Amino acid sequence: TVFMATGVKQRKQSKRKVSEKISDEINEVVIPPTPGFFERRRISEEKKKYEEGLEELLQSYEKDKEVVEHDSPPEEEERDTDTFILNFVFYLTIVLIFANTIASYLSGSLSILSTLVDATMDLTTSTIMRLCLAQAQQVDPRYPRGKQRLEMIGVILSSVVMGIANVAMIFQSIQAVINDTVDPHMTLGTMVILVTGCSIKFVVMIVCLKRGNNFCKCQAMDLRNDILTGIVALVCAYLGDAYWKYSDALGAISVCSYIAISWIRNTLEHIPFMVGVSADKEQLSRILKIAIEHDERIQKIDHVMIYHIGAKTLVELHIVMDENLPLKITHDITHPLEQKLNRLDFVDRSFIHCDYVCDGDH
Structure with a gap:
């Protein structure tokens, strides 16, 4: 009976120590303060700006889809x-x-x-x-x-x-x-x-x-x-x-x-x-979306560069395809893609380079 009482007492002490340790660890966790009025307003404005930008980007995607299927710019x-x-x-x-x-x-x-x-x-x-x-x-x-x-x-x-x-x-x-x-x-x-x-x-x-x-x-x-x-x-x-x-x-x-x-x-x-500044991220995203969805035989996008040469931009795009594809097939894939990109309102000229390995254009 004495041994049983001692064992129960030790288990209680052990549980108490574990509880105290967990309590100390919880107290050490830094709980961030509730954001103030101006901080909440800033977060709300940033969220609204993000949602508006996303909506504009989706609308641009739909517009590009119609443009690339059209016969003339x-x-x-x-x-x-x-x-x-x-x-x-x-x-x-x-x-x-x-x-x-x-x-x-x-x-x-x-x-x-x-x-x-x-x-x-x-x-x-x-x-x-x-x-x-x-x-x-x-x-x-x-x-x-x-x-x-x-x-x-x-x-x-x-x-x-x-x-x-x-x-x-x-x-x-x-x-x-x-x-x-x-x-x-x-x-x-x-x-x-x-x-x-x-x-x-x-x-x-x-x-x-x-x-x-x-x-x-x-x-x-x-x-x-x-x-x-x-x-x-x-x-x-x-x-x-x-x-x-x-x-x-x-x-x-x-x-x-x-x-x-x-x-x-x-x-x-x-x-x-006029100097040649890079295009914005929205235009880059539009170019990449068209390239990715153009043909399933395009395995990777190796390199893309979009920069202004005036009011419009010049697009340099390197795509990766299977090395065993015939030249005729690669031409029939890259040339229509180039025509699609040239129809976009912000593109003056595009150059598509086909490769069989992703080397980062080094």
């Missing part, structure tokens, strides 16, 4: 619409130059004069874009790959011209303040001209944004700046006439500064495309 079918939009913006700008000239003469406002400068530069921008589009459509044996990269050059030239013109307008406004020559006079005719011009440009801007290509995006940004210029010029000219005359000059300086910064930033964003 979609941009050729949409070229007429782009040309019509550019022509409309061009002739609209000519009309608005005359209208803004009248408004500037009637008001004597620096803010409204900035709209005239902006409209004149719009005409220059539209001329540059039209020339680039016309040159890109011409067939020249000296340019075997065409002149599609002129699109990017046109965007950069437009940005430089707009930036320089608005900086010049800023200096003119500062000089007017120093010389005390600011004297705006707001009239009903000036208001009607500016409001009508802004309304028409807003409608055209919405159409350009829906188009989504580089030409129309450039025009949409230009129209957005025009609308902002018109609204701020209208308000500042009125304030300068009714309350404080220097608000007119300050309005011109503010608007021109914003436009100059926007176009300079646009130039800096496009320069990497």
Whole structure:
């Protein structure tokens, strides 16, 4: 009986020690604190951003599936619409130059004069874009790959011209303040001209944004700046006439500064495309999906490189297939894949290399 009691006591002590050890280990575990309001908000925004990006990628997959089965590149079918939009913006700008000239003469406002400068530069921008589009459509044996990269050059030239013109307008406004020559006079005719011009440009801007290509995006940004210029010029000219005359000059300086910064930033964003920056991850994913699903005899993707040569990209893709496949079979697999990739809206040219071993292209 004594031995049995001793054994029971030892087992209880052993269980107690094990329980205490487990309790100590649990206490040593660091329990993360509950995230605060801002942290939860950040996590929610990141999750929302991820889900939106995933949804856009899936939509791109579906769009690519339709494009690669089509007979001709979609941009050729949409070229007429782009040309019509550019022509409309061009002739609209000519009309608005005359209208803004009248408004500037009637008001004597620096803010409204900035709209005239902006409209004149719009005409220059539209001329540059039209020339680039016309040159890109011409067939020249000296340019075997065409002149599609002129699109990017046109965007950069437009940005430089707009930036320089608005900086010049800023200096003119500062000089007017120093010389005390600011004297705006707001009239009903000036208001009607500016409001009508802004309304028409807003409608055209919405159409350009829906188009989504580089030409129309450039025009949409230009129209957005025009609308902002018109609204701020209208308000500042009125304030300068009714309350404080220097608000007119300050309005011109503010608007021109914003436009100059926007176009300079646009130039800096496009320069990497001319240098040869890598394509984004979404485009890489779209290329890989098409390559993987193209033919079951493609065993591996050995190497892929996608980089810009202007507005569009060049694709270098190395695929691995069975070394015993005949040349005719490998050609019949790689050539249709190359044609599929060339139909994508962001691809200018693709090169498919077939190999029998995965060597990483060293």
